[in-house]
């Protein structure tokens with residue numbers, strides 16, 4: 001059985017005080033219920049405090065990015081070890097906002113993914129096509145190209161330690177969620193790529209999350225699909241009740 005995960009990407013939101021309050025509210029609302037793996041990803045500045053606030057819960061903490069080198073003259077950057085020792089077990093890599101706004105390439109994300117794995121972080125590696133690409137009928141080519149670049153050279157053992165997130169760019173922050181059928185089609189396609197590159201058993205073990213305008217009201221339909229193993233949530237993860245509603249839709 002592959003891991004089901006609900007992850008919240010807080011993006012550039014929340015001061016330390018606000019982040020701790022939101023983490024505490026999520027912990028309170030999720031209470032004692034049996035829940036899937038929950039990961040919250042605050043900004044770097046709040047990682048340590050949020051990790052401490054969640055110490056006595058099963059909720060995991062992740063970063064939203066990291067640098068691929070161990071240390072050195074990289075002003076403004078944060079290493080994998082820094083992320084790990086801030087209390088994180090996950091790291092989001094290759095988010096479309098990093099690719100479009102900060103020029104991250106598949107090769108760079110591949111290097112970051114390898115580094116994250118060497119320190120024992122679980123990378124959540126993002127793929128997804130733009131609206132223009134989808135409308136031009138290029139969805140599969142784009143996803144396959146990203147997949148090959150991002151995961152280039154990873155062994156089956158390494159690939160089993162990553163999580164993939166399918167985030168169609170046209171659905172991120174737009175309120176225009178992919179239909180369960182649209183998302184399932186791509187998730188099935190990605191699992192097929194994994195089976196081809198590795199083997200069926202490996203492909204069936206890998207968690208593939210959907211991201212893009214997920215809310216409490218549309219989550220259950222997505223989670224009902226065979227190949228959708230959870231969600232990477234942006235805007236709706238900034239409100240405790242909405243995020244927990246998504247978690248409950250998985251139960």
Ligand code: 13P
Nearest residue numbers: 009172173212213234235
């Ligand atoms: P929204 O849920 O706000 O569309 O953002 C999705 C996302 O980018 C998560 O990484």
